[in-house]
Amino acid sequence: MNELAQHAAADLEALRAASPLVHNITNYVSMDIAANTLLAVGASPAMIHAEEEVVDFVEIASALVLNIGTLSPSWVRAMHAARSRARTRGIPVVLDPVGAGATPYRTAVAAELLKDGVDVVRGNASEILALAGAAMGPTRGVDSTHGTEEALEAAQVLAREMGCVVAVTGVVDLVTDGARRVLVHGGHPLMAKVTAIGCSATAVIGAFAAVVPDRARAAASALACFGVAGHRAGEGSAGPASFRTRFLDALYTLSPEELRREARIEA
Amino acid sequence: MNELAQHAAADLEALRAASPLVHNITNYVSMDIAANTLLAVGASPAMIHAEEEVVDFVEIASALVLNIGTLSPSWVRAMHAARSRARTRGIPVVLDPVGAGATPYRTAVAAELLKDGVDVVRGNASEILALAGAAMGPTRGVDSTHGTEEALEAAQVLAREMGCVVAVTGVVDLVTDGARRVLVHGGHPLMAKVTAIGCSATAVIGAFAAVVPDRARAAASALACFGVAGHRAGEGSAGPASFRTRFLDALYTLSPEELRREARIEA
Amino acid sequence: MNELAQHAAADLEALRAASPLVHNITNYVSMDIAANTLLAVGASPAMIHAEEEVVDFVEIASALVLNIGTLSPSWVRAMHAARSRARTRGIPVVLDPVGAGATPYRTAVAAELLKDGVDVVRGNASEILALAGAAMGPTRGVDSTHGTEEALEAAQVLAREMGCVVAVTGVVDLVTDGARRVLVHGGHPLMAKVTAIGCSATAVIGAFAAVVPDRARAAASALACFGVAGHRAGEGSAGPASFRTRFLDALYTLSPEELRREARIEA
Numbered sequence: 001m002n003e004l005a006q007h008a009a010a011d012l013e014a015l016r017a018a019s020p021l022v023h024n025i026t027n028y029v030s031m032d033i034a035a036n037t038l039l040a041v042g043a044s045p046a047m048i049h050a051e052e053e054v055v056d057f058v059e060i061a062s063a064l065v066l067n068i069g070t071l072s073p074s075w076v077r078a079m080h081a082a083r084s085r086a087r088t089r090g091i092p093v094v095l096d097p098v099g100a101g102a103t104p105y106r107t108a109v110a111a112e113l114l115k116d117g118v119d120v121v122r123g124n125a126s127e128i129l130a131l132a133g134a135a136m137g138p139t140r141g142v143d144s145t146h147g148t149e150e151a152l153e154a155a156q157v158l159a160r161e162m163g164c165v166v167a168v169t170g171v172v173d174l175v176t177d178g179a180r181r182v183l184v185h186g187g188h189p190l191m192a193k194v195t196a197i198g199c200s201a202t203a204v205i206g207a208f209a210a211v212v213p214d215r216a217r218a219a220a221s222a223l224a225c226f227g228v229a230g231h232r233a234g235e236g237s238a239g240p241a242s243f244r245t246r247f248l249d250a251l252y253t254l255s256p257e258e259l260r261r262e263a264r265i266e267a
Numbered sequence: 268m269n270e271l272a273q274h275a276a277a278d279l280e281a282l283r284a285a286s287p288l289v290h291n292i293t294n295y296v297s298m299d300i301a302a303n304t305l306l307a308v309g310a311s312p313a314m315i316h317a318e319e320e321v322v323d324f325v326e327i328a329s330a331l332v333l334n335i336g337t338l339s340p341s342w343v344r345a346m347h348a349a350r351s352r353a354r355t356r357g358i359p360v361v362l363d364p365v366g367a368g369a370t371p372y373r374t375a376v377a378a379e380l381l382k383d384g385v386d387v388v389r390g391n392a393s394e395i396l397a398l399a400g401a402a403m404g405p406t407r408g409v410d411s412t413h414g415t416e417e418a419l420e421a422a423q424v425l426a427r428e429m430g431c432v433v434a435v436t437g438v439v440d441l442v443t444d445g446a447r448r449v450l451v452h453g454g455h456p457l458m459a460k461v462t463a464i465g466c467s468a469t470a471v472i473g474a475f476a477a478v479v480p481d482r483a484r485a486a487a488s489a490l491a492c493f494g495v496a497g498h499r500a501g502e503g504s505a506g507p508a509s510f511r512t513r514f515l516d517a518l519y520t521l522s523p524e525e526l527r528r529e530a531r532i533e534a
Numbered sequence: 535m536n537e538l539a540q541h542a543a544a545d546l547e548a549l550r551a552a553s554p555l556v557h558n559i560t561n562y563v564s565m566d567i568a569a570n571t572l573l574a575v576g577a578s579p580a581m582i583h584a585e586e587e588v589v590d591f592v593e594i595a596s597a598l599v600l601n602i603g604t605l606s607p608s609w610v611r612a613m614h615a616a617r618s619r620a621r622t623r624g625i626p627v628v629l630d631p632v633g634a635g636a637t638p639y640r641t642a643v644a645a646e647l648l649k650d651g652v653d654v655v656r657g658n659a660s661e662i663l664a665l666a667g668a669a670m671g672p673t674r675g676v677d678s679t680h681g682t683e684e685a686l687e688a689a690q691v692l693a694r695e696m697g698c699v700v701a702v703t704g705v706v707d708l709v710t711d712g713a714r715r716v717l718v719h720g721g722h723p724l725m726a727k728v729t730a731i732g733c734s735a736t737a738v739i740g741a742f743a744a745v746v747p748d749r750a751r752a753a754a755s756a757l758a759c760f761g762v763a764g765h766r767a768g769e770g771s772a773g774p775a776s777f778r779t780r781f782l783d784a785l786y787t788l789s790p791e792e793l794r795r796e797a798r799i800e801a
Contacts, residue, residue, distance in 0.1 A: 029565045029566060029569050031295050031296045032296060032299050036461065036507065040507055040508070046369075047294070047337055052340065053370040057370050060369065070582065073586065102590075104587075104590060105584065193786065195569035239574065239784070239787055240570065241782035250506070251506075252506040252508075253506055299563060299566050306727045307775070312729065316606065320638075320639035324636060327636065513775070516773025519774050
């Protein structure tokens with residue numbers, strides 16, 4: 001029996017038992033689906049962005065998720081303040097560098113948050129390559145133009161230099177802390193046709209990191225849930241909207257035992 | 268035959284006939300589902316937040332709904348300006364104090380809006396307890412950690428002191444104007460797994476208040492619709508996402524006659 | 535065989551082949567459904583609003599969509615900057631004047647964007663009448679109180695004076711460049727019960743305009759897709775939420791050949 005799949009099952013059970021409060025400073029497009037995904041997996045979501053209260057909210061949160069999809073200066077200031085307090089408190093900080101590489105502004109914001117210190121970064125191959133300064137060409141919008149394979153080397157370097165876990169999602173997902181490398185299989189092509197499902201994965205990594213001290217394991221367990229629920233939802237979906245419904249339902253009904261049996265994680 | 272259920276049926280019929288324009292200054296997470304819920308029940312939603320136009324928009328609206336879920340200073344200023352004009356015009360103002368008690372900022376904003384004068388407040392037990400200064404412990408994020416029962420006394424005091432109607436939603440919903448107390452049963456556990464369904468209930472209370480002068484009755488009728496549609500949708504749902512779809516469909520197809528038969532409201 | 539339906543089929547095929555990156559500065563309510571609609575039809579959506587990066591993002595986009603649904607001053611400044619750069623680059627600019635006529639602020643913002651130069655405007659009859667200065671009464675919120683028929687004359691005058699294409703959507707959709715007039719039939723009454731489906735139509739016009747130089751043809755082809763997918767989705771829908779799911783699925787699975795057969799476009 002796969003040890004990593006057993007970890008994933010135990011982690012999902014721990015998440016459901018703790019129902020961690022996940023503080024998201026995230027983009028407008030993702031708010032509905034990210035909150036619903038966190039609820040479906042068993043966490044408690046909150047979307048709070050005002051500089052006037054983010055630091056106070058971090059005090060009661062169990063994880064902080066920063067997503068730059070629709071950033072603006074006041075949101076960036078709130079992200080920095082919340083990040084700083086979260087690190088001091090010792091709760092995990094997860095960064096989603098949406099569209100890094102697409103404009104100088106967002107690349108710089110993502111790089112600065114990363115440099116200041118985060119626990120996990122989750123992006124597609126293009127975003128991770130841009131962040132690692134290794135992009136072989138201009139990033140195209142917020143969708144990826146590079147394969148996971150290509151970003152593997154960049155992810156490991158980034159993880160080592162920044163002292164964080166890097167997750168690169170795509171047809172196959174990669175999680176690395178610079179030393180270890182884990183691949184997560186599963187999912188379904190329709191996942192790429194539902195907006196902000198990657199942002200939702202980042203949020204769920206935050207929920208797992210709230211209950212799993214090993215951040216690489218937390219990220220792999222979160223992505224394993226997405227892999228299994230995505231695979232299950234894909235069968236019989238008539239298109240991306242019915243897939244979205246079935247995916248959230250599948251995530252909600254997924255038992256630790258089913259996750260243990262169906263997760264496809266390899267070291 | 269239950270008189271309150273008959274009221275609810277008549278109120279739903281009045282709402283559908285008038286299709287009131289409901290002006291929402293609400294949080295980002297709830298915008299999609301709140302607008303769709305208002306459309307499903309028969310109202311006309313608008314989400315307008317700029318200080319440059321909220322007062323002008325209140326002029327043509329039939330109800331104003333204020334929701335502090337993702338507040339920030341400029342939105343709060345717009346809420347105050349809109350609230351003031353709405354009260355002068357005599358259209359109902361409904362407040363959703365999302366996460367009151369979670370941070371000093373949002374507790375203060377909610378309390379000030381309430382103090383300035385609103386017609387109905389709708390929250391979960393924790394939020395109402397925080398607002399009433401009666402919280403027995405720190406509020407946890409935006410989800411409730413207290414039962415409706417516990418908040419009953421606080422709600423009545425709040426309603427009396429503030430001269431408004433208070434609705435506390437949970438497994439059983441409570442509506443009080445300080446003197447009268449109405450309980451609304453129904454719904455389904457999956458409602459707690461769909462983000463912003465509480466915000467949507469607040470919006471629909473606004474729609475009912477636009478056509479029903481008795482604010483307590485308006486709130487009870489709105490929650491009765493949610494109770495019946497939630498109960499219907501729950502049967503056969505595969506999870507929270509299919510529940511959401513079925514709930515909105517059920518709200519749309521709910522007839523006044525069905526509401527009269529199935530509503531479970533007790534004085 | 536209808537030549538316009540053949541155009542629509544060819545245009546859908548071109549869109550799917552190019553998968554154009556559509557830059558949206560749009561309202562909060564529409565973000566989820568507009569992004570998912572663009573993905574379903576075959577385009578690549580991005581929602582980017584910060585003044586710090588919109589001009590840079592326009593450089594890599596294939597179309598710009600401006601939607602004033604939840605406007606505020608900083609967003610309006612970003613719209614102007616993005617619009618200006620897009621016109622210089624020669625990529626199409628599509629404007630959705632949501633709620634024009636409802637407040638002086640939004641009417642003025644929409645009129646100024648239009649005056650500065652856009653390629654296509656898409657609105658309901660009330661919005662187009664307000665923009666054309668021909669409204670026969672106050673606009674009511676964001677839903678239309680006028681028929682397409684009534685707005686026909688206003689649309690043609692507006693198109694001629696502003697040198698743009700005007701699309702008026704309703705039970706029957708009208709597209710005009712001031713000289714030519716095309717009517718698009720189809721759709722379903724439930725479309726009016728799904729929030730921001732009009733905003734999504736505007737976004738999809740942007741996607742078609744990115745690959746079809748004739749802007750009137752691009753708008754007609756986009757609306758023909760909506761007409762066919764809406765008609766298909768309407769059959770068997772239990773209400774507005776299941777309709778929304780079925781509509782997005784229908785848009786995703788719609789083949790050029792089916793569009794050619796089922797599109798109801800007339801010159």
